[in-house]
Amino acid sequence: MDHYFKTNQSLWDQKTEVHKHSEFYALEDFKKGQTSLKEIELEGVGDVTDKSLLHLQCHFGQDTLSWARAGAKATGVDLSSKAIQLAHELSDELDIPARFIQSNLYDLYDKLDEKFDIVFTSYGTIVWLPDLDKWAALIKHYLKPGGFFYIAEFHPVINMLDYDHDMGIAYPYFNTGAAFEETVQGTYADRESDITHKEYFWFHSLSEVIMALRKQGLHIESFQEFDYSPYNCFPNMKEVAPGKYRMGDFKYALPHVFSVKAVF
Ligand SMILES: C[S@@+](CC[C@H](N)C(=O)[O-])C[C@H]1O[C@@H](n2cnc3c(N)ncnc32)[C@H](O)[C@@H]1O
8 A cells, every 4th residue: 555655645746736837726816815615515514614624635725725714723634745835835825824734644643633523525535545434434533523524526427437538438436446557647737737647546436435434423414416517627528507517428417526414
């Protein structure tokens, strides 16, 4: 596992350098005060005023700082040291108090000893995690009784598609237990960028996500599926309504995103 995590850490360090200048992440708009959060999670999480919020896999902290701007006492955690360094810089520059911790999610117990009202994670997270039972145990560990976990994530159905080529089914829906290895050029935020990197990832079905949380005794308060992505992050997406994107030329819309709210 160590090799997988080290490779992915260097992948995300490289991506951070590209992402901070990308149109996709619109850092200048964010600096001017625009939230990076999307309607799905803003509605799903609700009012965060004075709530303590732990953001897992926060990348370079835009969403964490957006929650802080909305009133949360926010802590972001990420594997990439470059991403965490940039998150610290943004917090200082914009004078938005927040705490950031560089850590592999699975090692967080060594670095953080506190309970939170909300544990949050979103868009492009669980594919980097081999073990959702350990993930769910960590979520429960960091929740206060009565607190909740919220995830908005890309739907495992779209993860099956070979969207860089013919949109055929190229990947499994269910977790095979094995890590997938690929060498990828560019990033979803800038497909032309001059980076090539190896990555390791895993597939997780919806039942795997939900049952991992249930096994920890969390109550699933809501589970939703969305027929669009709020991010234009896959090739050849069409904007079907303002800020809503779909991929592929299918007669019926694919599920693009799901969300779960689970209460402790
Ligand atoms: C696509 S980003 C998700 C964040 C958010 N949606 C965004 O776009 O800013 C995925 C993040 O997961 C982090 N990550 C990957 N594997 C991790 C691990 N084992 N522990 C903690 N963070 C990890 C990466 O460093 C990266 O910043």
